[in-house]
Amino acid sequence: MESTHTAPPEVRGPRVLQFELFSSCIDSGFWSALTRKKLDVYGLDETAKSIHGYYSIGSAAFLPCFMNVDHASFEATPSTDSHTYPLHGKLQNFNTIEKFRDSDKQLITDGEANELWNLIMSGEALVNPSLLSRFTLLSFVDLKKYIYSYWFLFPALVYPDALVHETEPRPIQEAFTGEEISHITNFVAKLPKEQNAFLIAHDADGAMEILLIRDLPLIVKDNRKVTLCVCDPSVRADNPGWTVRNVLAMFAYHVRSSPEYRRVQLVCFRQRFRDGLRDVSHSLVLDLRIVFTPNQTMGQTLIPKAVGWERTEKGKLGSRHVNLSAQMDPKKLAEQAVDLNLKLMRWRLVPELDLPLIQRTKCLILGSGTLGCNVARCLMGWGIFDLTFVDNSVVSFSNPVRQSLFSFSDCLDGGKEKSIAAVEAVQRIFPGVCATAHQMNIPMPGHPISESMRGKVDETITLLEALIEKNDVVFLLMDTRESRWLPTLIGASKRKIVMNAALGFDSYLVMRHGMSADGAGDETNSKKLGCYFCNDVVAPGNSTRDRTLDQQCTVTRPGIAMIAAALAVELLVTVLQHPKGAEAPADSSARDDYLTNDIESPLGIVPHQIRGFLARHNTVLPATTAFDKCTACSATVIKEYEARGHDFLFDVINSTASFLEDLTGLTKLHADSEKAEVWDLSDDESFAGSE
Amino acid sequence: MTTLEEYYAAVADFLELSERVGDGWSRFSSEDIRSPCFEMIRRRQTHSRRLTADAPPDIIFFDYHVYFNEAFAVPQLLFSACRPDGSLVPLTTLHELIPKHLLPEASERELVWETLSQIEHPILHCPIYALHPCQTAAFIRKIRSFSKSWLLSWLSSVGPAVGLELSPQYGIISHTDNITSINTLEHPIST
Ligand SMILES: [Zn+2]
Numbered sequence: 001m002e003s004t005h006t007a008p009p010e011v012r013g014p015r016v017l018q019f020e021l022f023s024s025c026i027d028s029g030f031w032s033a034l035t036r037k038k039l040d041v042y043g044l045d046e047t048a049k050s051i052h053g054y055y056s057i058g059s060a061a062f063l064p065c066f067m068n069v070d071h072a073s074f075e076a077t078p079s080t081d082s083h084t085y086p087l088h089g090k091l092q093n094f095n096t097i098e099k100f101r102d103s104d105k106q107l108i109t110d111g112e113a114n115e116l117w118n119l120i121m122s123g124e125a126l127v128n129p130s131l132l133s134r135f136t137l138l139s140f141v142d143l144k145k146y147i148y149s150y151w152f153l154f155p156a157l158v159y160p161d162a163l164v165h166e167t168e169p170r171p172i173q174e175a176f177t178g179e180e181i182s183h184i185t186n187f188v189a190k191l192p193k194e195q196n197a198f199l200i201a202h203d204a205d206g207a208m209e210i211l212l213i214r215d216l217p218l219i220v221k222d223n224r225k226v227t228l229c230v231c232d233p234s235v236r237a238d239n240p241g242w243t244v245r246n247v248l249a250m251f252a253y254h255v256r257s258s259p260e261y262r263r264v265q266l267v268c269f270r271q272r273f274r275d276g277l278r279d280v281s282h283s284l285v286l287d288l289r290i291v292f293t294p295n296q297t298m299g300q301t302l303i304p305k306a307v308g309w310e311r312t313e314k315g316k317l318g319s320r321h322v323n324l325s326a327q328m329d330p331k332k333l334a335e336q337a338v339d340l341n342l343k344l345m346r347w348r349l350v351p352e353l354d355l356p357l358i359q360r361t362k363c364l365i366l367g368s369g370t371l372g373c374n375v376a377r378c379l380m381g382w383g384i385f386d387l388t389f390v391d392n393s394v395v396s397f398s399n400p401v402r403q404s405l406f407s408f409s410d411c412l413d414g415g416k417e418k419s420i421a422a423v424e425a426v427q428r429i430f431p432g433v434c435a436t437a438h439q440m441n442i443p444m445p446g447h448p449i450s451e452s453m454r455g456k457v458d459e460t461i462t463l464l465e466a467l468i469e470k471n472d473v474v475f476l477l478m479d480t481r482e483s484r485w486l487p488t489l490i491g492a493s494k495r496k497i498v499m500n501a502a503l504g505f506d507s508y509l510v511m512r513h514g515m516s517a518d519g520a521g522d523e524t525n526s527k528k529l530g531c532y533f534c535n536d537v538v539a540p541g542n543s544t545r546d547r548t549l550d551q552q553c554t555v556t557r558p559g560i561a562m563i564a565a566a567l568a569v570e571l572l573v574t575v576l577q578h579p580k581g582a583e584a585p586a587d588s589s590a591r592d593d594y595l596t597n598d599i600e601s602p603l604g605i606v607p608h609q610i611r612g613f614l615a616r617h618n619t620v621l622p623a624t625t626a627f628d629k630c631t632a633c634s635a636t637v638i639k640e641y642e643a644r645g646h647d648f649l650f651d652v653i654n655s656t657a658s659f660l661e662d663l664t665g666l667t668k669l670h671a672d673s674e675k676a677e678v679w680d681l682s683d684d685e686s687f688a689g690s691e
Numbered sequence: 692m693t694t695l696e697e698y699y700a701a702v703a704d705f706l707e708l709s710e711r712v713g714d715g716w717s718r719f720s721s722e723d724i725r726s727p728c729f730e731m732i733r734r735r736q737t738h739s740r741r742l743t744a745d746a747p748p749d750i751i752f753f754d755y756h757v758y759f760n761e762a763f764a765v766p767q768l769l770f771s772a773c774r775p776d777g778s779l780v781p782l783t784t785l786h787e788l789i790p791k792h793l794l795p796e797a798s799e800r801e802l803v804w805e806t807l808s809q810i811e812h813p814i815l816h817c818p819i820y821a822l823h824p825c826q827t828a829a830f831i832r833k834i835r836s837f838s839k840s841w842l843l844s845w846l847s848s849v850g851p852a853v854g855l856e857l858s859p860q861y862g863i864i865s866h867t868d869n870i871t872s873i874n875t876l877e878h879p880i881s882t
Contacts, residue, residue, distance in 0.1 A: 026777035273713025
């Protein structure tokens with residue numbers, strides 16, 4: 001009997017009737033509707049608003065006595081179906097948690113008692129008994145944290161003094177014949193919903209007449225034997241539900257001066273559908289004795305007390321709190337929707353896909369131009385949201401049409417710094433990103449710096465080292481090739497995944513830098529794969545003198561950057577899903593079986609390089625091993641960097657290209673080399689095999 | 692393809708059946724309704740489980756909505772579930788809760804789940820899961836050639852995968868109806 005309030009538990013002697021208190025049941029649509037009302041209509045208005053709820057007399061056997069509010073609670077008229085009855089509610093939404101907490105509950109309870117008593121005394125409730133089915137909802141909505149605090153009062157009058165069981169409760173079939181029951185059932189089906197209680201008058205000859213409750217005074221006047229019937233939300237075998245209580249109070253009030261009505265038969269009418277048939281067999285019949293205090297029978301003037309505050313889930317008298325951020329906070333909704341979208345891919349297509357691994361990958365995007373923007377967008381598509389943008393320029397008027405994170409307004413007033421504009425854009429696109437911006441010039445070999453600038457450049461290098469250290473992947477997407485040298489070296493030294501993309505007018509290169517693998521195999525996987533500079537036989541130099549195609553990214557076919565950026569991200573994700581990760585051996589189109597051999601990454605093969613030629617819609621997948629005299633990733637250079645640190649880097653930056661060439665032994669080869677670059681490949685040349 | 696009028700007619704037929712089965716499908720609308728496509732039907736299904744023998748039951752209300760998807764011109768099934776305090780139950784919990792016996796093949800159930808997306812409920816404005824309607828048109832075209840209660844047939848084919856229970860009474864009632872409609876072919880009943 002956890003939800004009754006007034007009657008003392010198990011007293012000796014007569015058993016007092018107890019009522020099952022309502023349990024609040026809030027549909028998620030109610031909270032959405034309340035939120036919109038608060039924002040659009042109520043504002044700071046704290047006055048009580050009229051709302052409505054409903055209860056069912058057809059609940060399943062295991063359920064508590066629920067009262068429901070939903071999105072329709074705020075509409076002008078209650079909507080009910082065949083099993084449900086209206087509840088008249090008041091909503092008082094407070095502006096602060098303090099006002100909610102400190103509101104005078106006793107005052108509210110007394111006010112409700114007063115209103116209920118007036119409805120009974122005036123006879124208004126006899127005409128419309130559902131007016132006695134009431135609730136008050138106190139609420140506070142924290143729209144920052146989406147925590148909803150609420151407390152329901154289901155006011156019920158403590159009147160009469162007591163109702164005492166004269167017999168044990170019994171099922172309706174034991175008190176009425178089948179014919180009488182179907183008569184009652186049909187009557188209820190036709191009753192308007194505000195008539196949640198009615199009367200059966202019994203005549204001396206055994207005939208019965210079903211009447212509206214408004215006929216009670218007349219029946220009493222005629223001294224007819226009467227049964228009170230109430231539509232009952234409870235499903236318990238020994239208790240009626242809460243709404244029955246006020247109806248009994250009204251009944252008692254109207255018979256208080258007629259001692260012959262101190263004994264009353266109560267029908268708790270319940271119905272549910274079972275196998276397509278209306279079933280009322282769990283309705284109860286109770287024989288009750290009404291006990292008044294002397295005052296109550298002598299034209300009492302005192303207003304009865306009311307009770308009915310809902311308890312918390314733990315049974316304490318107090319308010320409830322529910323955190324709805326998962327369904328209300330648009331940021332969380334976006335996160336869930338994006339997450340579901342990715343999960344669908346796993347459920348549907350790639351069950352082995354390790355999404356958490358992908359989603360926790362941190363990416364450093366060096367270069368926030370055409371490639372950087374598109375790479376970032378594609379990474380977000382995969383749920384990779386830890387992004388660090390680096391660039392050294394500002395958004396200019398020609399950029400937004402190609403650089404998909406920027407818009408016209410970013411170009412105004414001299415242009416926004418690209419890394420910052422990129423971060424702002426990804427935050428607009430998806431607030432769940434964790435994006436940071438660094439505007440910096442990446443030091444380059446053969447671009448000497450003055451002594452006065454050395455301290456500042458030193459800081460830049462330290463920052464770049466730190467950024468590479470804290471990320472898992474480095475994307476090289478700058479528009480000069482020599483600016484890729486330093487991050488290639490640092491990435492190789494720190495064993496990070498380095499992804500590279502470079503563009504020609506209608507061709508592109510996408511590659512992953514090699515990471516030394518162990519184990520034996522053929523030439524494509526026995527050794528470390530090459531880096532961007534491995535194929536060079538010249539050290540990176542000042543490309544303002546020596547033309548490079550990377551420099552020309554602004555005159556590429558616009559689709560090229562999108563294709564290359566997308567391939568770079570897809571290649572990364574495929575690598576991440578490969579059991580050997582960055583050390584995955586390269587699949588190459590040089591091998592005949594590259595289209596048919598077993599695929600180790602669930603997403604497909606993991607080439608070393610993807611080179612595409614848009615004019616012929618041709619794609620090849622070359623694989624090259626690392627060059628032992630590489631100016632960026634050879635052991636000699638890495639060792640030198642790791643031993644001498646920034647001093648070594650400054651030597652490279654300040655020297656001519658030959659410094660690195662001498663160091664690696666490239667100078668010896670230099671004599672017979674052409675100024676070949678990764679791009680200098682004629683169309684009829686076969687890319688099969690390593691170059 | 693289903694026209695809006697055909698959808699309305701099917702909804703009316705279905706609600707009539709549901710009224711007789713008594714499983715609580717009802718028309719669901721709102722005063723601030725903006726489009727006739729939002730003419731929805733809804734059913735609430737209560738699920739209760741006890742995590743331990745003496746714990747109070749964990750009660751969850753499954754909510755099923757059908758509305759007319761204009762873009763695909765087919766009915767679409769939406770569902771969500773909330774606790775008595777109005778908080779929505781996360782999808783992973785729902786996936787666990789839905790009785791496995793409802794569909795013989797686990798893979799069939801997964802197929803439906805694979806197409807879920809999270810949308811904003813057109814009337815309630817809270818998140819709700821939607822079954823993708825891309826297969827619905829083909830299914831309905833097939834079913835309509837031999838079933839008058841195509842909406843019911845469609846619901847009973849996709850619903851169980853997301854926990855929707857449809858009473859066997861539907862089968863009995865609609866079977867009787869088919870016999871009746873054959874007998875009264877010359878006197879079509881208008882609703
Ligand atoms: Zn290299």
